[in-house]
Amino acid sequence: MPIHLKTAPPVSASTPAGVRETVAAIIADVRQRGDQAVRELSARFDSWSPDRFRLAPDEVDRIVAGVPAQVLDDIRTAQANVRAFAEHQRRSLHDFEVETSPGVRLGQRSIPVAAAGAYIPGGRYPLVASAHMTIVTAKVAGVERVAACTPPIRGQVPAATVAAMHLAGADEIYLLGGVQAVAALALGTETLAPVAMISGPGNAYVAEAKRQLFGEVGIDLLAGxxxxxxxxxxxxxxxxxxxxxxxxxxxxxxxxxxxxxxxxxxxxxxxxxxxxxxxxxxxxxxxxxxxxxxxxxxxxxxxxxxxxxxxxxxxxxxxxxxxxxxxxxxxxxxxxxxxxxxxxxxxxxxxxxxxxxxxxxxxxxxxxxxLWVGRYLKTVTYQEVLEPAASVELGRLCGRASRVELFEGHARSGDVRAAKYGGDELAWSDHRWTRP
CATH class of the missing domain: 3.40.50.1980 (Nitrogenase molybdenum iron protein domain)
Structure with missing residues (x-):
């Protein structure tokens, strides 16, 4: 048994009721009132209510131009490291097609989600590196549209974070934080189209927002x-x-x-x-x-x-x-x-x-x-039966297996192929096919 020189209580995996209720109320508000709710919530929690939350390209260029050259160089180096490792991960995922029996082809493909939301925390610390981890990885996976959100810090633009988001390849950059940002990404508003998946760390409220919205949108994981x-x-x-x-x-x-x-x-x-x-x-x-x-x-x-x-x-x-x-x-x-x-x-x-x-x-x-490249990919399968004889055998097997489970409709899908391609009798129909 270990000897404890210093002890501590275990960290609870449960979310306090007050956090759950607050998050649920914010999500419901954004769901109902869209941009208006987002603007009011941003003003309340971050003292931030600009004409628009999305940064225009010229604003991004101006912000990036004001970041010290050494900081930009370091961001590029860190992102190059993240990109290189992510590219190795992507190359490790192979699409394949195999003929499992004569005339039966089965395949697998990895398809990137169409749009991802990246949440880059701010608050007390500007977590610049989270831009590398979420946006670069999504882009290496092949995600076409990445919408990235980060909060202002004490009413100021976090310039280094914006630079990292831009250099990472974000297609849209929003100065917006907290539950309202996660809800806007997941549900969409009048000015922010919804995404298919949200990634990135955050505080207890952000994590709970991801938990409550999971199912309407995909998430990477609950972190923190x-x-x-x-x-x-x-x-x-x-x-x-x-x-x-x-x-x-x-x-x-x-x-x-x-x-x-x-x-x-x-x-x-x-x-x-x-x-x-x-x-x-x-x-x-x-x-x-x-x-x-x-x-x-x-x-x-x-x-x-x-x-x-x-x-x-x-x-x-x-x-x-x-x-x-x-x-x-x-x-x-x-x-x-x-x-x-x-x-x-x-x-x-x-x-x-x-x-x-x-x-x-x-x-x-x-x-x-x-989080890794695979989180932004949907692993999907496809099937193709090319030989009539193979469909006959599968149809007979499908009929027997489905009736064990009392799924008569499933069984009949197999039956009709066994009848059309193999001449089997359809006990439940007088339909006949003319054999070639």
Whole structure:
């Protein structure tokens, strides 16, 4: 059994009733009143009510021109990394057609959704990198139209985020945030055509909006709050471990930061380093409560137990700081993304390395991975029976199988083919075909 040097209550996967009710009311308002509701909600929550929410091309050009050259270069580099990895993912998905028996062809195709909505959070932090993850990935998948929304930050245009949205290939850019943005994307308004799928992270209200609208629109997954779990042995550097835990704790006061280690001395040193580092962090008002209320340090007997305990947490980010970090690839199954070795860190995945940072949280890693090219694709199948003899056999089989389930209409669809192509009698009709 693990020894707990620091404990925390589990993060609840349920949404507070107040959040559910607020979100439901906003969605209903947007559904009924469209643009008028969106404008009033934006003014109420973001103090933002321009003549139009969509940025015109000349406005986008002006905003991008005001972004420092180094920032633009860094955005382009990060997006190139994301694009390259997404392109490898797309090439791994092959359409195919196979003749399963003489005259019977079955096939599979991957077709991109026609339109996707990308939500890029703002609020306290301009999450520029979310533009790379949602828009670039959608475009690599072949999505024809990407409508992207991001909120103003304290009444100001988030220029770097707009630049990232533009450089990523967004077809429409809206300065619009919160539940009203998600609802507008999903339902459509007089000035914003609806999309088929919405992707991107957000706060509890945005996540709940996606949950409530799922079915009317597709979603990538429900993500948040951010989580980090580090597996470390006695070879790990406790200072690096502490820094990396706090790197994710700063996302918000409810972000879990967990260490599982085989070394009690290392665990104690990490706690000491965290307490020393926290007061110096500009983001301590988020990182501090996150560590205080959701930070954990567990000591286990060996790495086998560490992997098993980590799988039980099923965390979004799992960082492996051990002598042989690649062992985790064979020992673990429940994680959003793995980060192997000290030279790697979760922050690389969040911002620049190229894998997608929209990942499952709240134990969602037990049943899904994160956002990737495949989420924007519909895997569809097709069938073609070319040989009459094959249709005869399938028709007879279909008739028998359908009547076991009492589906007489299904059975008759098989019967008529067995009769037309094979001369079988139709017990339920006097219809006859002339044989060639």
């Amino acid at each position: 709050p951010t989580e980090i779990l580090i597996i470390a042995d006695d070879a790990a550097d406790p200072f690096v471990v502490a820094v990396d835990l706090l790197s994710q704790a700063e996302h918000g006061p409810d972000s879990p930061a967990i260490l599982i280690t085989t070394s009690r001395p290392l665990g104690e040193q990490v706690i000491a380093h965290v307490e020393q580092l926290l007061p110096t962090m500009p983001t301590r008002d988020f990182a501090g409560p996150a560590w205080r209320d959701h930070g954990q340090v567990l000591v286990v007997a060996d790495l086998a137990e560490a992997y098993a305990v980590a799988d039980g947490f099923a965390c979004e980010h799992v960082q492996v700081l051990t002598r042989e970090p690649r062992q985790a690839l064979d020992r673990m199954r429940n994680y959003g993304a793995l980060f192997l070795g000290e030279a790697t860190c979760v922050s690389y995945g969040d911002k620049v390395i190229g894998t997608n940072h929209t990942l499952p949280t709240r134990q969602g890693a037990r049943y899904t991975g994160g």
